[in-house]
Amino acid sequence: MSNLESLDVAKLRRKLRETAEAAGDVTLAETTLSPAANRVASxxxxxxxxxxxxxxxxxxFEFTLLLALTILGLVLTAGTDGILPQLGIAAAIAFGYSLLSxxxxxxxxxxLRQPLRSVKRCIIALVLSFALAGITTPVLAPTPFLMxxxxxxxLAACLIFGLGRFALALALKRWTRNxxxxxxxxxxxxxxxxxxxxxxLEQQEDNDIRICGIFDDRGGDRSPNIVAGYPKLGTVAELVEFARGTRIDMLIISLPISAEDRILQLLKKLWVLPVDIRLAAHANNLRFRPRSYSHVGEVPMLDLMDKPIRDWDxxxxRAFDLFFATLAILLLWPVMVATALAVKFTSKGPVLFVQRRHGFNNEVINVLKFRSMYTEMSDPTAKLAVTKNDPRVTPVGRFxxxxxxxxxxxxxxxxxxxLSLVGPRPHAVLAQTRDRLYGEIVEGYFARHRVKPGVTGWAQISGWRGEVDTDDKIKARTACDLYYIENWSLLFDLKILLLTPIRLMNTENAY
Structure with a gap:
């Protein structure tokens, strides 16, 4: 028996992640995509x-629709007098349907793609939720008009939902094809x-996986240019550049699990991308516990890396950001106006300073700041970090x-x-320490760009605010950023947001 046959998949994933994190990052040199890869990327x-x-x-939508239907039925049956207790019944039915579904x-x-199956399960859930309401409501809150x-x-809900599910199944087929x-x-x-x-994958009925191409470092007979009708678009290094310029959801590694060293080498380059990374397990004789697998249709996959902060998260x-950013602007606008006036009337130049920084997935974004330097001495590239008593900084800028x-x-x-309110702080594109770019100092530096950068972050409230003048400081910042990404939650964001004003009182390293 091979060692892998007795290996728990969680341990395998952990080993892959730890090895990738410790092993390094993609190179900073720009990679040129082939014409074919550029065409596909577009x-x-x-x-x-x-x-x-x-x-x-x-x-x-279905929860809201069912709630509205049940409330409408109440109003048509009993009017609006004394309806408040019955609203609880309507909410219970809608909640029960969602839970049963x-x-x-x-x-x-x-x-959802199978009309009869979808309609059947939908109607069963509706019937059960209404039946439970009919059994329990007379006991808990007698209502003479209930029957x-x-x-x-x-009956109206079953008819509307059934027709809706049937139409949705047909629409899904069309949307998937398009x-x-x-x-x-x-x-x-x-x-x-x-x-x-x-x-x-192609054998899966109504498959929603869209294969965009193949990337492989090998050539010749081992890896021909066309595989099952799909072109090989480049090497794994080129894949990193390709994925940063397109909207890719998943990378599927088509290697046997026994090729552990090769998989680790791939992850060293790929783990910095904000995508799901899966290892195809359909052709492996080795089998883990059923819960170890995710599936694409009936094709089993091992989850090596997950995209952070995905889908509804x-x-x-985003809702958290919009609410608290709007609230902050409403509360702080007098401070912002006063700061703008102080900058404007104490030194020549614009009030705002725009700097190009790395954003989500290495995209370059323009970040706004109040200008704190003399205009003729400003450094948009941030190649020369601000130091204590820096002559480039104005008196107002220092404050x-x-x-x-x-x-x-x-x-x-x-x-x-x-930007997000909370996340890894965005660094200038050419930010560096002692003539070395951050990506050259920190192994796995670009993995911090798997999520949207933030105005404040875990590194800043953990004591790593201010000048980055040593290798250890940028390494510590990156470690905090990666910890945040791995442990993100809205409560974590709220904690960081609430602690930020307190941590700002420590101005030792801010100048």
């Missing part, structure tokens, strides 16, 4: 709707394993930098969507 630069987002929207896998994309209200409302709903995947590794994987984080008032315009970056 087709996938636009955003698309993921199945997970569609399912969430459907769940919210999830328990019956009614919101699985494979179920005339429940059957009619339940590429409006899909998961975009790239195959890593060519040759026969890639061919078997592609054939297995990203929606929740607003110590108090972080210069960062307040970034609230508008948050509203625009370039």
């Amino acid at each position: 087709q996938f630069r636009e955003t698309h709707k993921s199945p997970a987002m569609l399912i969430g929207q459907l769940g919210i 999830h328990m019956a896998d009614s919101y699985q994309i494979t179920t 005339s209200w429940l059957p009619g409302t339940g 590429g409006l709903i899909e998961r975009r995947a790239v195959i890593v590794g060519g040759g026969e394993p890639a061919k078997q994987l592609i054939r297995a 990203s929606v929740a984080k 607003i930098r110590k108090t972080s008032l210069d960062e307040l315009p970034q609230l508008f970056n948050v509203l625009r969507g370039d």
